[in-house]
Amino acid sequence: MAVQTIAENTTSSVDLGPAAALSCRECGERFELGPLFACASCFGPLEVAYDLPAGSPEELKKRIEAGPNNIWRYAPLLPVPADVAEKPNINPGFTKLVKADNLARELGVTGGLYVKDDSGNPTHSFKDRVVAIAVEAARAFGFTTLSCSSTGNLAGAVGAAAARAGLRSCVFIPHDLEQGKVVMAAVYGGELVGIEGNYDDVNRFCSELIGDPLGEGWGFVNVNLRPYYGEGSKTLAYEICEQLGWKLPDQIVIPIASGSQLTKIDKGFQELIKLGLVEDRPYKIFGAQAEGCSPVSAAFKAGHDVVRPQKPNTIAKSLAIGNPADGPYVLDIARRTGGAVDDVNDEQVVDAIKLLARTEGIFGETAGGVTLGVTKKLIEAGVIDPTLTTVVLNTGDGLKTLDAVSATSQATATIKPSLDAFRAAGLASA
Amino acid sequence: MAVQTIAENTTSSVDLGPAAALSCRECGERFELGPLFACASCFGPLEVAYDLPAGSPEELKKRIEAGPNNIWRYAPLLPVPADVAEKPNINPGFTKLVKADNLARELGVTGGLYVKDDSGNPTHSFKDRVVAIAVEAARAFGFTTLSCSSTGNLAGAVGAAAARAGLRSCVFIPHDLEQGKVVMAAVYGGELVGIEGNYDDVNRFCSELIGDPLGEGWGFVNVNLRPYYGEGSKTLAYEICEQLGWKLPDQIVIPIASGSQLTKIDKGFQELIKLGLVEDRPYKIFGAQAEGCSPVSAAFKAGHDVVRPQKPNTIAKSLAIGNPADGPYVLDIARRTGGAVDDVNDEQVVDAIKLLARTEGIFGETAGGVTLGVTKKLIEAGVIDPTLTTVVLNTGDGLKTLDAVSATSQATATIKPSLDAFRAAGLASA
Missing domain, CATH: 3.40.50.1100 (Rossmann fold)
Structure with a gap:
């Protein structure tokens, strides 16, 4: 071969x-x-x-913190040569972990809500x-x-x-x-x-x-x-923990396409624990799918170990993998950590994209809408605990999926260029 | 009033x-x-x-370097309260300064060519x-x-x-x-x-x-x-110098819309010199316009001090200000530093966008195409010295101006899903 x-x-x-x-x-x-x-x-x-x-965890932390502001700061934990930062590459990562206080208020989260915003990467996705x-x-x-x-x-x-x-x-x-x-x-x-x-x-x-x-x-x-x-997704786990002050989040919500990203984030958390870079304490991993392509969510809810393929039909096209290779591993991890897998419909996806934009000024891709939509649903259902630290992933950029929000994101008013017209539109006072 | x-x-x-x-x-x-x-x-x-x-320059440097990875690291030099980083804001800046070696080879630049890529900001522009x-x-x-x-x-x-x-x-x-x-x-x-x-x-x-x-x-x-x-644009100067190891670039090429950005980058350089954060040595500032809206370039070439307004007609819409408020200041700065102001036509803008994408994997806005296009033109004309350190600004994101490149960025081939069809297309060997 x-x-x-x-x-x-x-x-x-x-x-x-x-x-x-x-x-x-x-x-x-x-x-x-x-x-x-x-x-x-x-x-x-x-x-x-x-x-x-x-070497000691403290030495390793120092080495990482002195590294470049991209994923190569974690080179000692990745399948890359030690001099990787010197080679021409796209140098992604170390994207913002946004403390989403406005969003937390809307969702009733009191334990700290964060959005890991991977739209800040060079081509604006994870x-x-x-x-x-x-x-x-x-x-x-x-x-x-x-x-x-x-x-x-x-x-x-x-x-x-x-x-x-x-x-x-x-x-x-x-x-x-x-x-x-x-x-x-x-x-x-x-x-x-x-x-x-x-x-x-x-x-x-x-x-x-x-x-x-x-x-x-x-x-x-x-x-x-x-x-x-696949190992590149581990860097999301490393960054989140480092940005939380070398701490595991209590809960994390991750979109599922093939499921690889979710399994690698778990792998990243486990490595940090093994290396003594974070305290070993329980964390829950939640998986998010769109209803129109929810084979892992369906298997989770049915209590199955195998994932039955689906024919995708959702606006979240970057998650539309009907037969996800890592589905069974995702089910294992969600169950092992006490998390869950759930799904939302396309309307909820659009609502969640707009919720994130309106509260935090972050314009996410449909995949981000899926993840936040499922987060909201699981908080309302009492599955995600609002008193614990929760991280939600936004893995892509809304500029790439404008169609999803175009019908409902339009001008509030169209007026003639006059103060009278503006007064009549009723937009003057705060 | x-x-x-x-x-x-x-x-x-x-x-x-x-x-x-x-x-x-x-x-x-x-x-x-x-x-x-x-x-x-x-x-x-x-x-x-x-x-x-x-305080000493070294103290100030240390304070800045210990700050957050965004413009608030420069809070001591900006019109913002000292606790600005604690307040909810969009936290832009500290975007990549990309060492553009592939591009440098194509342009024959030997003194070090850098692209300051502001498409990495939260909404992907400066x-x-x-x-x-x-x-x-x-x-x-x-x-x-x-x-x-x-x-x-x-x-x-x-x-x-x-x-x-x-x-x-x-x-x-x-x-x-x-x-x-x-x-x-x-x-x-x-x-x-x-x-x-x-x-x-x-x-x-x-x-x-x-x-x-x-x-x-x-x-x-x-x-x-x-x-x-306007002061926000000073942070581009601060970041470029810090990212060059607290050094002024020899040459910098900046797009001109109102001209404010160019004047503030000069102001930022001057402040760093005054504070002793960089060595006081000559730098040249170059301004870039699109031919279809080139009032400052026209005045520069004609040796005028005043800028005659134009009616804009260019694909570089984010630069299409026909009567730029800071035009006279831009002329002053270009002349004082030994720089220049020039312009390129829309075709050259498109070529430059694609040149940057092809060589460095950076997909810039039309404004970025204007700036790189003018850089190329001035290198070829012997005005920009290829043996000196040169920084080119990319101030926005290509995803926002897809139309500019859509006619010429298409699939290389369309084939049936078979190895024979692929072989016939002649794409197999490197």
Whole structure:
């Protein structure tokens, strides 16, 4: 198999810092670092295993705090070389953790409510985090083309990161993608290929390409680089804890697409506990889906361990994965931590986007609306405890999903340019 | 006059940190801090005068470096109270200064080329900096409504900042503004009023409103709060110098709309020199305009001291001010520092946007395209020295001006989902 051949040829010279091996999340078998994504024994998904840094927690904290204002401050905990900050990369992360007091008042939260606002990343979504790590893996394995299938955020993140890193990029999209998204993906000047078919067809085609000599030298960030790529989401856990003063939040609400982000945030929390960087105390992880694509929420509510695929139909397109690869792991984590998984409908998503904008001046993507909408629902249902510290993720930018709010975000009034007209409109007094 | 009455009533209790007074940029007369914008003696524009902090440069540096990762780290140099970071505000700034090595190679710059990327601000333009300061002034003067006239970036910045600060907002726009921009302004939930007329009509109406009892309690960020608002642009100078290791750049290229930003960056550099935070050595300031709105560039080339108004016609709408208030000051600064003012046409603007995206993964607004386009032109003309350190400003986000690049940013190919089709498209090899 082409993929394994590449791995065998390159592992000897691979320097990915503390990353020691790939290990199977199902059977635990270990493999040398390489562009592998499935266990050769049981076909389970692979993840990065580490030799975590030695030394006292205080030393490590100091080292991190003296690092750059981006994810590379956590290089000792990531599958990247020690000199990663010197290499050309998109340098995402260390986005704002906004203390959302106005929103807290509206929701009746008294224990501290925070929004982790990843719209501050270079291409304005959390995807910059995962792609930045994939870039380093691509370099380590000698890949010259960075690729992915995408319907939105990922395309821009790959195009931008490849441009900065000096890699060629080739992004595959469904041929009938909305014009705005095509432009956002194409502007970085890489190859952008429309595939005549739907997103499933695009993915199928990419899988074929990976196994074919035509795809030699290609790193597909979310396929053959997936074990590395996924680790980028751990940085959300690190940043949240550091920004809370090296403390775990009591509760965190995370959107679910494939579910990878949620599992990696849990992994990040566990690593910080193991390293003594935060106190080991209980935290609850909540997952958020849109009703129109809620396979994990449905399984959680039904008490199932397996996730039954759905055909997505929601405005939250960046979460519209009907058969989420990490669904079962998400269910485990939500149950283990005493959290939950729930969903809201599209109208609630729009309401939540506008609630966040109105109270905190943060214009989130539909995924952010899903997450805040579920947070509100779970607070009202008494599932999320309003007296505890709660973090809500906003993983993307409202500018990319303007259509979701356009019908209800319009001028309050249209008047002639005269004081009389203004007086008649009744907008003068506060 | 209503404005002066408010000033007289409020100055006694005003705490705006090191801001000591307003002083006239023409005749030097000083006024107590208040919502004033024109000199009562000569009608010249007012600006903030400071009691700058005492103490050694090293102490001040340390204090700044220990501050938050936003403009409030410079609170000792801004017209804001000392506890500003504790108040709800949008907290912009400390955006990336990107070492643009790929771009430098393409442009033949060997002395170090940097892009100050203000698309990383909360609403993705530099306007967040100026509005954040205006919010503090509004609070200090007891205003309850934050207002402005706008055709784009400013509307979003005011809406977002007012939401966070707990102020009411009322933004005035031309009634026929593009749908996307209306949505971006309306989503924060403030009042958004379409005025039947063009942008000049909107401005005229706002001026009437400020002088009328209907506008009592209203802070127009770019009118009666303008002296404070403008100071926000100084933070660009502070950040650039700090990020260069407390050094002045040799050359800096800045877009010109009203010209305020350019004059304030010069003011910021001068303050840092005076405080001993940077070595006092020559720097050159270059101004960039779009050909379709180039009154300052035209005056510079003609050797004039006055700026003849133009009727704007350019895709760089955020720079389309035909009668720039600070034009004469810009001419002074460009000439005093040995810089220049130049312009590029819309095609060059688009090319520059795409050049920046392709080389550095930064998708800038049309204003960024203007600035980089002029940089390229002046390097080619031998006016900007490629052997010296050069900083180029990107003041906004490409997501807000997608139309500018949509015609030329499209898929490279559209194919059927098969390896044969992919092979035929000739995209396989690097």
